[in-house]
Amino acid sequence: MPKKAPAPWGCVTSTRSFRYKSRVLKALTPSGVLPAGSGQVEAGPTQAPVCYRHLVTITRRTVLSAISAAAAAQAQRPRVPNWKPKLGVLMQYSDSNLEWVKAEGFTSMQLRLDPDRLDDTAIAAIKDKIQRAGIYVSSLAVDGNHIDPDPARRAQQNTKTVKSIELCGKLGIPNIGGQSGTIKGQPLQQQVDEIVRVYNEKYFAACEKNHVRILWEPYAGGPNIATGPLGFAALFKAFNDSPHVGLQFDPSHLVWQFMDPVAAAREFVDKIYDVHLKDTEILWHVLRRSGIQPIDNVRWWRFRIPGYGSVDWKGFFSVLSEAGYTGAMNIENEDEFYYPSYGQGNFTEQYKRGFHLAHEFLKTLVPPVTA
Numbered sequence: 120m121p122k123k124a125p126a127p128w129g130c131v132t133s134t135r136s137f138r139y140k141s142r143v144l145k146a147l148t149p150s151g152v153l154p155a156g157s158g159q160v161e162a163g164p165t166q167a168p169v170c171y172r173h174l175v176t177i178t179r180r181t182v183l184s185a186i187s188a189a190a191a192a193q194a195q196r197p198r199v200p201n202w203k204p205k206l207g208v209l210m211q212y213s214d215s216n217l218e219w220v221k222a223e224g225f226t227s228m229q230l231r232l233d234p235d236r237l238d239d240t241a242i243a244a245i246k247d248k249i250q251r252a253g254i255y256v257s258s259l260a261v262d263g264n265h266i267d268p269d270p271a272r273r274a275q276q277n278t279k280t281v282k283s284i285e286l287c288g289k290l291g292i293p294n295i296g297g298q299s300g301t302i303k304g305q306p307l308q309q310q311v312d313e314i315v316r317v318y319n320e321k322y323f324a325a326c327e328k329n330h331v332r333i334l335w336e337p338y339a340g341g342p343n344i345a346t347g348p349l350g351f352a353a354l355f356k357a358f359n360d361s362p363h364v365g366l367q368f369d370p371s372h373l374v375w376q377f378m379d380p381v382a383a384a385r386e387f388v389d390k391i392y393d394v395h396l397k398d399t400e401i402l403w404h405v406l407r408r409s410g411i412q413p414i415d416n417v418r419w420w421r422f423r424i425p426g427y428g429s430v431d432w433k434g435f436f437s438v439l440s441e442a443g444y445t446g447a448m449n450i451e452n453e454d455e456f457y458y459p460s461y462g463q464g465n466f467t468e469q470y471k472r473g474f475h476l477a478h479e480f481l482k483t484l485v486p487p488v489t490a
Contacts, residue, residue, distance in 0.1 A: 130342045200442040203486050205255050205447040208474055209395070212245060215465045217252055223471075223478060224371035227255045229296065229393070234282040237325030242289050249290075258294035258334060258367065258393045259287050265300030265321075266313045277321045284322065289401025294393050296334045296367040298343035298468035299354060304447075310344055318364070326363040334367035334393055340375055347378050351387050369395035369451065370430045375420040381434040383413040388438055394448040396481065398428030424473050426480035436484055450477045450483070 142284060207227030210216045220228055237245075250254060261283045267273040283295050300314050335354070337347035344350040351366065358364050368391045370380030384391065399420055406419040413419065425432060439448075452458065457473025464475075 125126075135464050136252065145161045157192045180283070186385045201486075202443075202445070204439065205257070205395075205483060206478070206485055207254070207257070207447055207449045208326050209260070209449050209451045210466070211464060212271040213465050214248065217248060217254065219466060219471060220254060221252045225478070226253070227257050227449060229260060229395075229447070230256055230292070231260045232286065234279070234286040239289075240479060242286065246290050255447060256290065256292045258296040258463070259283055259290075261295040261297045262341070263297065263396045265298075266302055266310070266317050267342070268302050270299065273317075276315070280322060284325040284331045284333075287331045292332065292333045294334050294365075296336055296393060298338060299335045299345040299350070301344050303344045303364070307344065307350075307353060311353050314354065315345070315357045315449050318358075323361075323363050332363055332365050332392060334365050336367040336369050336395065337372045338369070339372060347373060347376060348383050348386060351383075351390070355390060357389075365392040367393040367395060369397055370435055371395070371422060371428065371451075373398040374401070374429050376400035381431050381438060384438045386436055388442040388444070391439070391442075391444060391446075393446060394439070395451045396425050396448050396477065397451040398423040398425050398430050400428040421455055424452060424454045424457065424477040424480075425450065426453050427454070432481075432484055447483065450474055450481075452477070 176453045183326060202301065205227035207225040207229075208220060209231075211231045232245075248428070261280055263279065264272070265276055265280065267276055280295070287293070287295060300310075300317070302310055302313065307315075318333065325331070326333065335343065335351075337343075337346050337351075339346040339480040345354055345366070354364070366387060368384060368387075370384065373380040373383055400423045402419050402421065405413075405417055409417050410420055413417070422428075452473045454473050457476075459471050
């Protein structure tokens with residue numbers, strides 16, 4: 120009787136062999152990707168002797184290649200042993216809102232406060248309540264056009280921004296968030312140069328003194344040129360990587376501009392110091408009939424709470440976790456189904472419901488939050 124030829128390495132001759140080789144392949148290729156030319160193995164039944172069904176035979180050479188590829192990938196990939204970003208909400212300050220945020224289990228927030236309506240006593244009281252609640256305040260919302268072409272409006276905005284930076288210093292808030300400023304109709308580089316000049320002359324001394332950074336949100340509907348990678352790159356180059364500016368990244372705004380938020384986050388992840396968690400739903404049935412500039416002004420997209428739109432949240436969070444981002448990620452509830460009290464005092468029950476639903480979705484993707 121002729122001697123039986125040994126089974127190829129890609130075959131199993133026993134249940135133990137199947138299990139062992141499965142473990143070897145998983146250990147050597149943690150990403151699930153084998154080296155080029157090896158094919159993807161499909162697990163077959165464990166009854167011996169049975170071969171894996173595969174595209175290309177697995178050999179010892181391809182296994183050694185997998186070892187080398189995995190080692191190289193691990194060397195290049197940042198190690199993130201324990202990704203625990205802070206999770207919270209955007210809110211108008213009130214004692215009631217603060218109590219609800221803590222009860223819901225959030226650990227961060229972005230605030231809206233008017234520096235002209237607060238004296239030092241009120242500021243100290245707010246700071247004490249926030250500290251006792253154990254909530255981290257990541258940023259203060261400051262809207263407006265920093266380079267408004269109207270001199271009076273520009274001066275008013277510059278003064279308001281400096282007061283907001285000083286308020287952050289008193290409250291221990293590290294960032295203000297808003298738009299870059301713009302002069303519509305001017306060439307991009309002229310706008311960039313004016314933004315750099317104004318920030319250096321008006322803001323950076325206050326930033327230095329109060330340990331505050333100015334962040335740009337990529338909102339294309341406001342006075343802003345920091346609306347995507349083109350504007351980001353132009354501004355950061357002109358500011359020569361200043362420590363006083365950065366991004367308040369909101370993936371939803373890139374969706375309705377038909378940009379890739381995950382790719383943009385990956386390119387500028389080292390400039391992200393605060394995150395807004397908001398989604399965008401594209402109403403394709405409307406867009407296909409109306410186009411992006413509908414003659415009847417019909418809305419072909421709308422903001423949603425996270426998980427109800429088009430953002431690739433797994434991809435986005437992977438970028439942040441691989442970069443070791445541990446800052447705040449605050450839910451911005453502009454969902455029309457849960458939207459009646461945005462920035463208007465105490466949360467309504469409907470508004471709380473939107474935050475809660477978003478929170479439940481995010482719990483499936485984000486590790487338990489820490490204060």
